[in-house]
Amino acid sequence: MSPSFLSPSQIRAALGVHRAFGKLPGAVLDALANTFKTKAYAAKAPISMGTDLKTHAHWLVEGEVDLLDAEGQRVLSLHTGEIFGLDQGDALHVSAAQAKTAAQVVHIPLAKVRELCEATPALAYFMPAFSAATDEATASHRADADPALNLMTTPIRSLVKRAPITLPPQTSIREAAQVMSEKRVSSVLIEKDQRLFGLITDRDLRNRVVAANMDTGRSIMDIATLAPLTIDVQNPAFEALLLMARHNIHHVPVLDGERIVGMITATDLTEQHSTSAVYLAGDVYKQTSIDGLQATATKIKRLQQSLASAQASAYSTGHIITAITDAITCRLLQLGEAKFGPPPVEYVWVAAGSQARSEQTAKSDQDNCMVIDDRYDQAQHGAYFKSLATFVCDGLDACGYIHCPGEMMAMTDTWRQPKRKWAEYFSRWTGQPEPKALMLTCVFFDLRAIYGTTALLDTLRTEVLRRTKGNSLFLAHMVGNALQHQPPLGMFKGISTIRSGENKGKIDLKHTGVVPIVDLARVYALAGAHEAVNTHDRLLSAASGGEVSEQSARDLRDALEFLAYTRIQHQARQIAVGQAPDNFLNPNDISNFERSQLKDAFTVVHDLQNVLGQRYRM
Secondary structure, eight states: OOSSSOOOOHHHHHHHTTTTTGGGGHHHHHHHHOOOEEEEEEEOEEEEEETHHHHEEEEEEEEHHHOTTTTSEEEEOOTTTTTEEEETTTGGGEEEEEEEESSEEEEEEHHHHHHHHHHHHHHHOOOHHHHHHOOOHHHHHHHHHHHSTTTGGGGGGGGGOOOOEOOHHHHHHHHHHHHHHHHSSSSSEEEETTTEEEEHHHHHHIIIIIITTEEEEBBBGTTOOEEOOEEEEBBBHHHHOOOHHHHOSEEEEEETEEEEEEEEEEEHHTTOOOOHHHHHHHHHHHHOHHHHHHHHHHHHHHHHHHHHHHHHHHHHHHHHHHHHHHHHHHHHHHHHHHHHHSSSSSSEEEEHHHHHHHHOSSSSSSSSSEEEOTTOOHHHHHHHHHHHHHHHHHHHHTTBBBTTOOOOOSSSSSEEEEEHHHHHHHHHHHSSSHHHHHHHHHHHHEEEEEEEEEEEHHHHHHHHHHHHHHHHHHHHHHHHHHTTSOOOTTTTSBOOOOOOTTTTTTTIIIIIIIIHHHHHHHHHHHHHHOOSHHHHHHHHHHHHSSSOHHHHHHHHHHHHHHHHHHHHHHHHHHTTOOOOOSSEEEESSSSHHHHHHHHHHHHHHHHHHHEEEEEEEO
């Protein structure tokens, strides 16, 4: 059994052989041996939680420790010699540390860590996350500098400042304007039978009434936005940011079920210092040329840097960055329709790949397609849609979303087809799963409507899911295709780096890290006919549907978040020094703690790939 504490000589010996502390001068180690005091913990005893995890570094001198999430679930096990704390577990949402076995721990205050790192820079190199750690005041400043961090934890309910101002549909425009003036509001909601019917804003009064010289005695229904986009009062304010950014709107009604609770506006978000994504999207819609959009798109890298500095989650960052891509795409389509005229038949512009999954980063190419109404006639309508698609794809390329090397874009004739043709594609791919068909299914099953008549895609997706659910032969081939992307683990499950070429000694965080999890989630979604497109959301649906256990789904979500977060942080560091962002990380550039997390994440993916391979063995 471990003694209640270790002697100075025992601590000195442990310091001397430690990977990080061993870099300190001998005299410093001698002093630390007399300063550091260990504390003994029995197995299962709590070691650290809450703010203590942020304000101290904890050196595990003997034993093993489990890091736990808010639900008490283990997310990582640490062994003798590891150091934890100072926010380093944030990417995995670590809330507490608990002794796994009897343990001896030294608790080191943040000020002491800083002092040691400043005196011996080599120590900071081995503990980069700790050397960048800040106290609560600095952390608060960092959060204020970020345009989206506050909204991730702020509930919508807290931003609703007043009871809803509603009017019945028969109200005249003049009466509505008087109410808005008296109440000093920029919008009112139209309510009928205690249900939301529509809304009008001060912009409607300017553009649809004053500018058009409309009779103000007419009903507000003549100028209202009917069936407006809404948000639930239980949702985080972050989702309101996305809704506004994606649809270029500044007023969103808030509902509790069907009951009207109030209104949230862009001004409400401004007061949270968290609207850069909203206003960047607004900037996008103000542009009248591709040159203007190109200049606006350069701000995306700075937005990602800001989110990375604030340690925003990969899930949130992906949604925010993708919202700007959606805005640029929509604006290009609007400019295209202004240039070529209104579309002769209905269509929907569809994003594929990472944009569809809302998982984009500052380094993304474009994957897209177009689904056109079945009234489409090549002779009459072909030239219009080809011109429009080429205009948009070239515009995206000019804005930094490079042309897809595989030409999987709407400007390619094959991927600009009427709905009936797309139905034939999916029928053939699921019925005859040869290699090319599997590759195309991987790309085009991840689809999300961006602009146009979304019902064209919705009905197509429903039919595809009907074909894939329970289709064992197709799913077996999909699994075989997915297993081609293996995490970089060696024979003994150590991290294996690239052996040659310009990226020798590095790992590909995208293709051997994130992509294998995306592939697993896609198979689960196809097997269970789940409509979710985002990988995190697919894993939640798969756990609910029984395609994977709750624990395995949680492990995969945590692995995905950590790998994607590490990729985003890596790209942010490259952007900061003027390098082009890529996906190749040298493991030596991160701490021992982070390498341990990488290995655990890769192991989770490897093990669940094996499980799926066994289930669908051909």
